[in-house]
Amino acid sequence: MTSINIECVVNERYRIGESPVWEEKEGVLVYVDITGQKVCRWSPKTKQTESVSVEAPVGSLGLRKSGGYVLAMGTSFSALDWKDKKVTTLACVDEDKPNNRFNDGKVDPNGRFLAGTMSQEIRPAVVERNQGSLYTLFPDHTVLKHFDMVDISNGVDWSLDHKTLYYIDSLSYAVDALDYDVRTGKSSNRRHVYKLEEGEGIPDGMCIDAEGKLWVACYNGGRVIRIDPQTGKRLQTVKLSVDKTTSCCFGGADYSEMYVTTACDGMDEEQRQRQPQSGGIFKITGLGVKGIPPNEFAG
Ligand SMILES: O=C(O)[C@H](O)[C@@H](O)[C@H](O)[C@H](O)CO
Numbered sequence: 001m002t003s004i005n006i007e008c009v010v011n012e013r014y015r016i017g018e019s020p021v022w023e024e025k026e027g028v029l030v031y032v033d034i035t036g037q038k039v040c041r042w043s044p045k046t047k048q049t050e051s052v053s054v055e056a057p058v059g060s061l062g063l064r065k066s067g068g069y070v071l072a073m074g075t076s077f078s079a080l081d082w083k084d085k086k087v088t089t090l091a092c093v094d095e096d097k098p099n100n101r102f103n104d105g106k107v108d109p110n111g112r113f114l115a116g117t118m119s120q121e122i123r124p125a126v127v128e129r130n131q132g133s134l135y136t137l138f139p140d141h142t143v144l145k146h147f148d149m150v151d152i153s154n155g156v157d158w159s160l161d162h163k164t165l166y167y168i169d170s171l172s173y174a175v176d177a178l179d180y181d182v183r184t185g186k187s188s189n190r191r192h193v194y195k196l197e198e199g200e201g202i203p204d205g206m207c208i209d210a211e212g213k214l215w216v217a218c219y220n221g222g223r224v225i226r227i228d229p230q231t232g233k234r235l236q237t238v239k240l241s242v243d244k245t246t247s248c249c250f251g252g253a254d255y256s257e258m259y260v261t262t263a264c265d266g267m268d269e270e271q272r273q274r275q276p277q278s279g280g281i282f283k284i285t286g287l288g289v290k291g292i293p294p295n296e297f298a299g
């Protein structure tokens with residue numbers, strides 16, 4: 001058994017770091033700073049970061065098979081060409097809700113991109129309620145709405161057999177499961193599989209591991225927790241030195257390392273001094289479990 005080691009590998013003050021994705025081809029971690037309106041890449045080899053500024057809050061990204069990234073940004077699904085730094089709109093949502101923006105998202109096993117919306121935060125975790133929806137962008141750029149009445153649409157991922165979609169609406173303090181038809185991209189039968197306990201914080205981003213267990217980053221909880229969606233039990237808690245842990249993904253050689261994004265929006269001077277690495281990117285090694293490679297958007 002190796003022991004768990006946690007290191008802040010990118011010591012930046014991202015306002016809301018989110019949506020970490022390991023891009024194996026380039027050997028880099030890609031992620032967004034939502035309110036900082038940036039798409040960023042960090043190379044563990046060079047220890048350098050690169051970023052592209054965009055014109056709206058960018059909630060999440062996915063790798064794109066044809067190159068570059070698919071973004072859930074403002075109230076649009078867009079494509080980012082990394083070399084030209086060019087953003088192209090693919091589809092728009094929530095056109096009747098000008099105060100909404102996209103939040104977390106992920107590419108499904110069939111190359112579709114799922115992402116949800118929320119009302120822009122008044123302050124962290126405070127929103128006008130029920131304004132968000134969960135959407136799928138298909139490779140032909142058509143959009144499917146799964147459901148509405150969401151507060152803060154957050155983490156998504158799929159079971160290893162692709163039959164279940166896991167989903168988090170943060171203010172429900174729960175992780176949900178839905179039946180997922182990977183052939184059509186439709187979802188049904190939403191139910192809770194894990195309820196967060198007092199003190200765990202607010203469920204935010206998540207990812208599945210190679211054993212089918214879910215890792216959930218807990219905002220204001222300073223931790224990632226590993227849960228068994230079959231039994232509804234928490235299996236493990238890994239605490240970090242900052243409270244605003246927002247999302248996690250596996251990456252690195254063989255997907256054996258975990259990367260965790262964090263935020264600093266909403267912290268006052270005293271809190272920032274107490275947790276100076278808030279907003280940084282952390283690497284956790286020694287978890288003893290691997291992740292799976294991210295899917296790529298097929299459109
Ligand atoms: O990153 C996100 O998902 C939201 O945009 C953030 O603002 C917070 O994490 C959220 O408020 C906690 O649920």
Ligand SMILES: [Zn+2]
Nearest residue numbers: 104154204205
């Ligand atoms: Zn989030």
